[in-house]
Amino acid sequence: MTRRILALSLALFAGSGCAVPPPPAASWSEIRFGVEADVKPFEYRDERGELKGLDIELGNALCAELNARCVWVDQPYATNIAALQNGRFDAIMPMTPTPARRATLDFTDLLYPLESRLVARNGANLLPNAQSLKGKRVGVLAGTSREAFAKARWAPQGVVVRSFNLNGELIASLLKGELDATLQNTIEITEALLNTPQGAAFAFAGPGIVDEMLGGGVAIATRKTDPTLTAALNRALQRLIDSGKYAAITQSYLAPVATAPQQATMVHVAAGAGLPFSQTVQLGQTLYLSGVLGQDEGGKLVRGGIRAETAQALEILRNTLKSRGVGMDRVAKCTVILADINDFSAMNSVYMRYFPSDRLPARTTFAAGKLLDDARIEIECLAGL
Template identity: 70%
Template sequence: MATTRRLLALATFSSILFTGTGCAIAPAPEESWGEIRFGVEADVPPFEYRNAQGELVGLDIELGNALCAELHARCVWVEQPYATNIAALQAGSFDAIMPMTATPARRETVDFTQDLYALQSQLVVPRGVNLLPNPQSLKGERVGVLAGTSREAFAKARWAPEGVTVRSFGLNTELIRSFQAGEIDATLQNTLEISEALLSTPEGVAFTFAGPAIVDEMLGGGVAIATRKTNPDLTAALNEALQRLKDNGKYAAITEPYLGAAPSEPVKMVHTPAAAAGLPFSETVQVGQTLYISGLLGLDANGELVPGGIRAETAQIVETLRGILKANAIGMDRVAKCTVILADLKDFAAMNQVYASAFPADRLPTRTTIGAKLLADARIEVECMASL
């Protein structure tokens, strides 16, 4: 009987041990979000639009579906005009806006994920029209923008007060028709979007970009996913899913057909301290392998103008320049370009005798010489560029 009890106890203990061990090694189920509802305006090729079969397609749709797959969620796409999508998000019509430019003003109202990709905004004009993306050039002109976008906010804040007429459109297709009909003189657009919608079409040959891309905090630097501030868990989950897509190569596979390969990192810039305390500029700025050197005056170690006129000031500038180059492990032979500013152009010959002798005869840098009034009663100022 005692033996039987011992066997039963051993069997019970073994059963408990096996069950406990089984629970310990069983994989925890991955978190599932059930469904994620994205608000989207399906009229913006190549980002989000309906194809000939009526299917919702585009870069943002592919990215959204991939994010949902990473989170074991079902994507639900809710079509919503861009101009009212923040209000609809706050009202609970959907969980996130896909995508939206993350600007400082919008961050006060909604949260944003990490950027999905970069974007640029440029002015588009009829070919042959001499307009530039600044209020001086656009004064009196009519510029079309898409309602509710960061470009609309930028144009109304930066250009409208300077006499530019800003016209807002609910749909980009409406804006483009108005542009082609001559009802507006220019339009501020996302470069990829307008290339797809107009510039790459047969009708688009009559239009072109004007000036460089506009850089302004109101325009942001990229697009992200907007979420309610009351839903930080979703924001964090989307960020984690986006990082996984980048790590496993799926992000590149989705984005490169639309955007091309990701751009290289921006060239690093290195600023040295100001040449003298309180001056609002750096002594040098290194950009890649190029060293930009601020204008040099003939000042001694105490910041006083050296006596002796143009020759003495030029000689002092040469010595200061040599010291800056030496600190960057290069010599005078690496100077590629200098601009010489003379208070009196009659000093040219005397300056040139000292200046020219400072460089190797077979390595003279290019040079521009101009006349202008200088600070501190200086007779000469020299600024240079060198190759590291």
């Protein structure tokens, strides 16, 4: 997505930069797409200056289905949302739909899936999480969902996030050792670096990242005031799929990066003090957290009974998740073990305060009769990264 992680766009526009009013919503004889054509294999210019790439082919095919003329408007990806809202063009193609972007933009159905992964030098032993990347320099493209993700999830945990306007500049910095890693979509970085002679020293580090801030693919972004255009593009996309034209266009671009399923990476963090278990185990994008008691830093149970022990156990779990760059809203399942089932109501009154009311994890609760160190509660959870 260089500055647009996949900003395909249509419309080569060499104007004064003034806003151009969109055509009437009822008729689309011309569709203007914002494009920053320097991202192989999505959108780029060949040696003759002609637009090429997956997004260009898809855009032209969609326009053909609508009997409209495609116009490609040159626009830096980091500024294309403002340019779209100001009427410089009609759509951004493509753009990753995220909750933040959906607040101000409309989106078509997904055009194709994309995966975001970390790339680092061979042997760097880095993983795409804040714990592994703390103190490291990670390059991202300005204006992309990956930049927003890295600044929100990683930077607060001590990761140095550096933004670049052009992928060429980012890769040059990576090659000179000014960056430790880069967060990219797999197709673009494969084309721009990994498949080049210089890229032999680099590889994907760890599994792909799954997060709502990154989305799962790309779509066409439109103004919320243009619902007829969004609907028309969706109908055209469905016709391309039904006719087989979509597969003919996308197969050669997307197939080369399809890889055989790999065994999920496991990362163990020791509990310390010679304990015979791990504090956490990451398997793929799932984090398993060992059960914790309501103990202080010295290993002694906090005073105050079930309410105090529940709060302390959940604080320990919250801090462990925070160290991995995620919050309690990412907890998917918890098991609560009580020494006395009569503590159930008091435990619940504390437990509920630690999770968003609309994101409560699944849960199993049972009484064990007696717990280690005469604790009144033990809690274990698993979370998605």
